[in-house]
Amino acid sequence: PVSTSVARTAADALNAKASALSVGYKPVHPHGDLYATLLGRLSSALSESGEKSGAARDRASGRNKSLKRQTPLVNAGYAARMAAVSHAVGRFVLAHHSDSLRGPCEDVDGDRKPINIVLVGCGMEVLGIWASALSSCPSLVYVYEIDCEQICTAKRLALRNAGFVSGASSSHREGAGSTAIRLSGTTSFRALQSKQQQKIPDFIPAGGSHYTLMASDLRNVSSIRKAMLNASFDHSYPTVVVSELVLAYLGQSYSNKFLEYISSEVCKAKNSLCFAYEPIGAETPAPG
Numbered sequence: 001p002v003s004t005s006v007a008r009t010a011a012d013a014l015n016a017k018a019s020a021l022s023v024g025y026k027p028v029h030p031h032g033d034l035y036a037t038l039l040g041r042l043s044s045a046l047s048e049s050g051e052k053s054g055a056a057r058d059r060a061s062g063r064n065k066s067l068k069r070q071t072p073l074v075n076a077g078y079a080a081r082m083a084a085v086s087h088a089v090g091r092f093v094l095a096h097h098s099d100s101l102r103g104p105c106e107d108v109d110g111d112r113k114p115i116n117i118v119l120v121g122c123g124m125e126v127l128g129i130w131a132s133a134l135s136s137c138p139s140l141v142y143v144y145e146i147d148c149e150q151i152c153t154a155k156r157l158a159l160r161n162a163g164f165v166s167g168a169s170s171s172h173r174e175g176a177g178s179t180a181i182r183l184s185g186t187t188s189f190r191a192l193q194s195k196q197q198q199k200i201p202d203f204i205p206a207g208g209s210h211y212t213l214m215a216s217d218l219r220n221v222s223s224i225r226k227a228m229l230n231a232s233f234d235h236s237y238p239t240v241v242v243s244e245l246v247l248a249y250l251g252q253s254y255s256n257k258f259l260e261y262i263s264s265e266v267c268k269a270k271n272s273l274c275f276a277y278e279p280i281g282a283e284t285p286a287p288g
Contacts, residue, residue, distance in 0.1 A: 019067060019070040030134070045160075155213060169183075
């Protein structure tokens with residue numbers, strides 16, 4: 001089933017990224033220590049939520065709660081993957097919200113305008129939360145994360161346990177369909193200042209950004225469109241959409257429809273970007 005395989009893939013990716021960081025790779029800049037701390041804390045929180053629910057542990061965090069070291073080749077590959085994706089998203093945020101831009105965050109006539117960060121097939125990644133911290137005006141950043149139901153359920157519990165989303169509300173009503181918002185609130189980094197943390201990052205942002213986690217069928221454009229509408233997504237803001245090894249799981253026909261939707265309805269504002277870290281160049285099977 002898609003739900004089981006994708007959930008386990010998300011858990012494997014989280015473990016593999018943590019493994020690459022644990023052997024000394026530092027692929028994320030700037031504030032790579034913040035990213036590493038966020039990733040480690042979410043991984044721990046996922047295990048904590050799994051201890052309370054065996055089903056959640058088996059579906060999302062795996063049976064082995066300890067870090068599983070990867071081979072040198074896998075570590076290098078994941079380090080390159082983290083470097084490419086974080087660089088693209090970080091450049092987007094800093095291009096719109098660097099400290100050198102004119103005017104305070106509240107100045108509607110200033111250079112800083114609201115921006116959207118959309119992670120499709122977000123898994124257990126902390127990229128959106130890390131990227132929002134790069135902004136000189138976090139209150140003008142809107143982070144949207146979309147994935148299947150099982151992953152969103154596990155991630156919602158992990159984010160709450162980690163304390164990364166404050167003022168959070170969720171919707172999981174029977175009969176609400178597969179597009180209900182699973183978590184919405186403001187990103188928070190206060191938990192990283194706890195004395196219980198083994199390492200406190202050198203940089204901890206003071207403000208928070210808008211955060212929304214949505215469950216949707218990525219093979220169904222109508223499902224994604226409804227989820228974005230429910231989340232009050234504003235396509236007039238510059239938007240970066242990130243697909244990190246997601247389209248490969250959808251298949252060509254679904255991927256084409258997804259990309260058409262992103263280009264026509266999501267990345268409509270000037271200076272928007274769709275960044276797809278995906279395998280390319282596969283030969284098209286001959287007809288018949």
